[in-house]
Amino acid sequence: MPASKASAEDIAARLSALGLTTRMEQHAHRTTIEAEVPESLPAETWREALEVVAGADRFGLLASSENGRTLWAAVNKAVPATGDVRGPGHQR
Template identity: 40%
Template sequence: MPSPEARVDCIAARLSAAGFAPRLRDHDDYTQVEVDVPDQVPAARWGALLEALLRSGADWWGLGSTRHGRRIAWAGVNKDPRGSCCCPGAWPSAVRS
């Protein structure tokens, strides 16, 4: 399995290739890559976003809204490879938007 840093770089590259502007949020135990999702997203771009998340190698990922009403897509990677989650899509209690 690639290092956590390499996985984060891969996720960011896939999201960029899908036409989104990724940003990294560093936490003690994990790194979260997130992008803003505009209100109007063409179907092909939605497909590219979902493909990027599903094939990214993230330990978990999701789509949601912040308390400020922004829609975001995100992927999380544990910094310790031994802590990798076996169920993508899970929401760890440490993630806060």
């Protein structure tokens, strides 16, 4: 199993263990994990959830009066190939 997939599954499992309902989606270059956050989430659980998503490549919170609050995380699937890292002026 690729490390990125294991990382995304770990984040989803840890958020679920905190009592949050999670869903994962596969995209071309990343896997996203979303968790619905209830209004009554205790401060300690918030802290733990933020520690979990901090292990992702990107994370954030979407909040609206219509859809409530969704904590999200994105894990990149692969590091893009860069070719010669010394730059165009130093190519062989």
